Amino acid sequence: MRNRLLVAVCVLVLLLLPYAVYPVLAMKVLCFALFACAFNLLIGYTGLLSFGHAAFFGAAAYTTGYAIQTLGLSTEIALLLGMLVGGLLGLVMGVLAIRRQGIYFSMITLALAQMWYFVCLRLPQTGGEDGLQGVARGTFLGLIDLSRDISLYYVVLAITVAGFFLIVRIVHSPYGQVLKAIKDNEPRAISLGYDVNRYKLLAFVLSASLAGLAGAAKTVVLGFATLSDVHWSLSGLVILMTLVGGIETMEGPIVGAILVLFLENKLGDLGNWLSMTTHVEWFSTLGESVSLVTGVIFIGCVLMFRRGIVGEIIARVNRNA
Helix, strand or coil, X not given: CHHXXXXXXXXXXXXXXXXXXXXXXXXXXHHHHHHHHHHHHHHCCCCCCCCCHHHHHHHHHHHHHHHHHCCCCCHHHHHHHHHHHHHHHXXXXXXXXXXXXXXXXXXXHHHHHHHHHHHHHHCHHHCCCCCECCCCCCEECCCEECCCHHHHHHHHHHHHHHHHHHHHHHHCCHHHXXXXXXXXXXXXXXXXXXXXXXXXXXXXXXXXXXXXXXXXHHHHHHCCECHHHCCHHXXXXXXXXHHHHCCCCCCHHHHHHHHHHHHHHHHHHHHHHHHHHHCCHHHHHHHHHHHHHHHHHHHHHXXXXXXXXXXHHHHHHHHHC
16 A cells, blocks of 8 residues: 555656646656666676666767657657667677677677767767757657647657556566676576576666667657767766666666755856855855766765665665565
8 A cells, every 4th residue: 555655646746747847857767767677687687787878868869859850750769769779789789799708798888889979079960079959859640749848748658657667667668677687696697597698788778778769769859869968968968867866776866866966957046145145255166066966966975875765765665674
């Protein structure tokens, strides 16, 4: 009964969120929440730390923008195409990186992602440093006018919820149990006859595809795709979201995404308020120091919440029970 009540409250909050928060910000949070959940499928349940997930997010963002703006495809087809390109890029990168472990795997993903960054910089289809601007939202399935923020919000919400429940289904399937076994003790999984590289590669591709779906949705929401979508700093941002929220938890990446994005969006307002109330002019520049503040929060969470915010809450509830 408690779980059902919690789910009902969450559903109610999500349905009413665009009326309480700027809808575009709410949609951006949903896109990055899906991105963080996709990344958590890899690090939290497979034990693979990728430093190159921005490549999949950005590849899908560019693909969707190009498909709508230049090819004239419908929005839903462009979203699926972006997701497919993210998965295909994940397959290529996974084949090259998956046989390595630990820091070597992470460094290979970072190097490949940086190569993709320079490809996006040079390709004429991506717009170079200017990126793709003015991507039209169009309609969804020819029925829903996405030019209205509220209509688009509920479409993005449906996409995010579907992606989230797909991850839940993967984690709790027999395949997901094998992934957990590989993370906990890979040599033992090998001794039981599992082809661990094949299982890890499939997890990598699934994570890349869902990250691509998040990037594709982000392009439709904001109307542009730029080099910041494939920059290594975005890979670091999604790692921050996941670790702050709590890896190995379903809700942790969502909480981390909400915290980081709302902090980035509201830090300037908080700095101006502190400047006026304390008469300390330095606070007015607080919005320009987002990286510094998020870094401090990350250090604090690592020191005080070793399992992440949600992970610590779950651990304490289980301890008290």
